[in-house]
Amino acid sequence: MxxxxxxxxxxxxxxxGASDQSAVTAIDSLDLWIEDGEFFTLVGPSGCGKSTLLDxxxxxxxxxQGEVLVDGQPISGPSLERSVVFQQYAxxxxxxxxxxxxxxxxxxxxxxxxxxKAERRIRAHEYLRLVGLEGVExxxxxxxxxxxxQRVAIARALAHEPKVLLMxxxxxxxxxxxxxQLQDLLLDIWKRTKTTIVFIxxxxxEAVYLGQKVAVMSARPGKIKEIVNIDLQDRQSVDDIxxxxxxxxxxxxxxxxxxxxxRQDVAASVEKTLISSGATA
Amino acid sequence: MSTLALPDQQIRVETSSAQRTAPTGRxxxxxxKTLYRSGAIIGFLLVWELIPQFLLExxxxxxxxxxxxxxxxxxxxxxxxxxxxxISASLGRSAIGFLLALxxxxxxxxxxxxxxxxxxxxNPLLEVxxxxxxxxxxxxxxxxxxxxxxxxxxxxxxAAFFPVxxxxxxxxxxxxxxLIRAGKTLGLNNFEIFSKVVxxxxxxxxxxGIRMAGTSAVLVLIAAEMxxxxxxxxxxxxxxxxxxxxxxxxxxxLTVAILxxxxxxxxxxxxxxxxxxxRA
Numbered sequence: 001m002x003x004x005x006x007x008x009x010x011x012x013x014x015x016x017g018a019s020d021q022s023a024v025t026a027i028d029s030l031d032l033w034i035e036d037g038e039f040f041t042l043v044g045p046s047g048c049g050k051s052t053l054l055d056x057x058x059x060x061x062x063x064x065q066g067e068v069l070v071d072g073q074p075i076s077g078p079s080l081e082r083s084v085v086f087q088q089y090a091x092x093x094x095x096x097x098x099x100x101x102x103x104x105x106x107x108x109x110x111x112x113x114x115x116x117k118a119e120r121r122i123r124a125h126e127y128l129r130l131v132g133l134e135g136v137e138x139x140x141x142x143x144x145x146x147x148x149x150q151r152v153a154i155a156r157a158l159a160h161e162p163k164v165l166l167m168x169x170x171x172x173x174x175x176x177x178x179x180x181q182l183q184d185l186l187l188d189i190w191k192r193t194k195t196t197i198v199f200i201x202x203x204x205x206e207a208v209y210l211g212q213k214v215a216v217m218s219a220r221p222g223k224i225k226e227i228v229n230i231d232l233q234d235r236q237s238v239d240d241i242x243x244x245x246x247x248x249x250x251x252x253x254x255x256x257x258x259x260x261x262x263r264q265d266v267a268a269s270v271e272k273t274l275i276s277s278g279a280t281a
Numbered sequence: 282m283s284t285l286a287l288p289d290q291q292i293r294v295e296t297s298s299a300q301r302t303a304p305t306g307r308x309x310x311x312x313x314k315t316l317y318r319s320g321a322i323i324g325f326l327l328v329w330e331l332i333p334q335f336l337l338e339x340x341x342x343x344x345x346x347x348x349x350x351x352x353x354x355x356x357x358x359x360x361x362x363x364x365x366x367x368i369s370a371s372l373g374r375s376a377i378g379f380l381l382a383l384x385x386x387x388x389x390x391x392x393x394x395x396x397x398x399x400x401x402x403x404n405p406l407l408e409v410x411x412x413x414x415x416x417x418x419x420x421x422x423x424x425x426x427x428x429x430x431x432x433x434x435x436x437x438x439x440a441a442f443f444p445v446x447x448x449x450x451x452x453x454x455x456x457x458x459x460l461i462r463a464g465k466t467l468g469l470n471n472f473e474i475f476s477k478v479v480x481x482x483x484x485x486x487x488x489x490g491i492r493m494a495g496t497s498a499v500l501v502l503i504a505a506e507m508x509x510x511x512x513x514x515x516x517x518x519x520x521x522x523x524x525x526x527x528x529x530x531x532x533x534x535l536t537v538a539i540l541x542x543x544x545x546x547x548x549x550x551x552x553x554x555x556x557x558x559x560r561a
Contacts, residue, residue, distance in 0.1 A: 058466055078465040090463035094481045094558045103477075107468030140558045156467070 002071050002081070002163035002196050004057070006032040009066035011052050026052040028221035029066070034198060039190055041199045041211030043254060049222025050200045054168050057198060058084045070164065080104055083157035087169040089149040091141040097152045098124045098137035104160035114160075127155040132185060147178035151185070158189065167199045171206065183209060187235060204258070205242060208250045209235060216257045225257055346528050351535060354528035364536065370512040371502060371540075374430065378437025379498040386442050386494075387487060390449025395475060400450065411447060415440035415501050419508060428509045433502060440501040441494035448490025452483025485556035492548040499541050514540070 009030045014023040026049040034040045044050050055061040056068060059078040068075045070082070083104070091100050101124040108114030115123060125137060131151040141149055150170060157165060171179040183206065190197055201207050207214045208230055216225045230250055235241050330348040337345060358364040393400045415436055422439075426432040456479050464478040506515025514537050521530035 060462055060465060078468070080468040082466070084463070084466040086459060086463060088459055090459045092460060092463075092478065092481070094484070103464075103469075104467040107473070110473075111468075142558060160468075 003036045004032070004034040004164065004196065004198070005069040006030060007066050007069070009053075009056070009068065010064050011049065011056065011061070012064045025221040028223055030222065030224055032215065032224060034196060037194045037196055039197045039199065039210060039212045040215065041201060041207040041213070042215045042217060043201055043204055043207040043258070044217030044222070045219050045258065046202060048217040048219035050217055051168055052222065054084070054166050054198065054200055057164075058082055058166050080108060080160050081162050082164040082166055083160070083162040085150070085153050085157045085165065085167045085170045087172050089141070089146075089153045091149055091153055091156070093141050096138050096140055097128060097133065097144070100141070100152055101127055101156045101159045103156060108160050123159055124155075127159040128152070130158070130189065131155045146174055147182065150174065150182060154186070154189070158193065158195070161193075162195065164196045164198065167197065169201055170199075172202070179206075184236060186210065204251055204254045208247060208254065209242060214254060216254055228254060343527060346531065350528050351531040355532040355535060358529070358532060364532075367512055367514050367517045367533070368536065368540070371506065371514045374433050374513065375437050375498040375502045378434045378502070379441045379495060381434070381438045382441035382445050382494055382498070383491065386445030387449050390446045390487075391453055391475070391480065393446075394450045394453030395479070407443070407446070411443040415497075416504055419505055423509065433505050433510065436505050437498045437502050441498040444490045444493035444497065445487070446490075448493070449483065449487050452486030452490075453479050455486065456482040485552075485559045488552040488555055492545070492552055495544050495548045496541065499544055503537055
């Protein structure tokens with residue numbers, strides 16, 4: 001339910017004490033506009049700075065240059081308005097599923113704008129039901145499967161009703177079947193809550209299936225190569241939309257965007273190794 | 282129909298008989314396992330009983346009385362209440378020192394871990410202290426604090442403090458940074474990150490330190506009591522030896538062994554209870 005503007009954003013990493021030139025540019029003057037209520041996916045090779053970008057959106061790290069505005073307001077640190085779902089679930093292992101879901105609600109209550117204890121418990125159960133988990137309220141994370149843990153993490157991120165949901169390769173550690181289930185679950189939730197979702201993945205198919213827009217990133221330095229509008233009908237109204245021709249075209253288009261650069265790299269590096277091995281022989 | 286029903290019935294019979302035999306089989310296995318595990322202890326006690334009885338000459342038998350004499354003596358001391366006095370003297374001292382070590386060690390460890398610059402500064406000194414045997418400092422404590430309760434509680438505190446402190450530092454430092462990041466995005470401020478994420482996440486490692494501290498609290502205290510005290514199990518051992526009450530000495534040693542075992546078992550149980558969630 002929020003609009004995100006990224007203006008001329010750069011992020012450099014520098015080792016302490018190292019010179020300015022040795023700094024690694026993770027993101028280089030990036031501009032992005034994410035509409036209110038949009039499902040926005042970012043796809044790119046590893047090391048393209050997509051996780052760095054998500055960290056900045058979450059307020060967990062600060063940009064070296066440029067700014068990020070959420071509803072016109074610059075980001076200053078983490079906020080309950082922007083929830084994060086991490087690849088490795090990041091559930092608190094000493095809390096039960098229901099208690100995990102209540103962590104954000106408790107923070108809200110401490111700031112005097114939240115629910116009381118009984119309401120929080122009801123809300124936690126509601127959101128666990130929303131992600132298809134019932135009867136696991138009192139289970140600890142280590143008693144749940146990977147897919148269930150990620151469901152709890154999604155419930156935890158949503159329970160305090162954030163305006164933006166940031167997801168950092170949330171389904172990458174799951175098996176294919178569980179991943180598809182959770183993708184559909186996420187689409188359902190998005191349709192119901194109208195939360196703005198920024199979803200990072202390295203899976204092209206996942207990006208096309210979920211996103212209204214797919215931003216393709218290139219690596220070193222991280223830049224947006226192209227933003228592809230995905231103009232598919234409702235994903236779940238068609239049987240197996242992934243095998244339609246249109247879906248395939250989107251998939252292929254993004255695939256070529258991602259590979260046009262790296263193929264040249266591969267060719268160059270192969271040539272280099274041939275030359276160097278020829279020199280040693 | 283009947284031919285079809287037959288195999289089904291057979292299966293049912295088989296499963297029910299399997300169900301009947303399974304529990305007794307399992308119980309038998311448990312008994313066998315327990316017997317096997319306590320075999321060494323039973324063997325040791327038998328050796329203690331039989332060798333002085335049949336192999337030792339009367340002159341050396343005085344120095345190593347058979348187990349039953351020691352147990353008789355132990356029973357006498359239990360009945361007279363003598364033993365309880367000494368046990369409570371020892372337990373009281375070690376409990377006070379141990380609890381003080383917890384109350385000081387855990388918060389100090391958390392602060393040291395949180396402010397890494399303080400940690401870097403203090404760490405070399407802590408390493409020196411930790412590797413100084415507590416008993417080597419007993420004369421210092423006796424000189425400065427007298428031979429009363431204070432010096433004994435202090436040495437227990439010293440011995441128990443370092444395992445607690447160092448494990449707290451280790452535990453707090455090894456918290457998964459991802460959990461801290463998650464906590465921040467869920468609206469926790471710095472203090473809440475500390476109390477709601479870092480502290481609970483380090484509980485299993487802190488408890489390992491607490492268990493080590495508990496064991497060394499008992500060990501060091503007994504030694505300290507042997508050097509100078511008017512009551513306590515360590516005093517009982519040396520005093521019985523000096524008075525040539527050999528069975529009494531062994532009874533006291535046996536008590537020390539059992540006490541150490543019980544303290545450790547209790548702390549292990551506590552550790553398990555608080556680290557349930559860590560068994561992923």
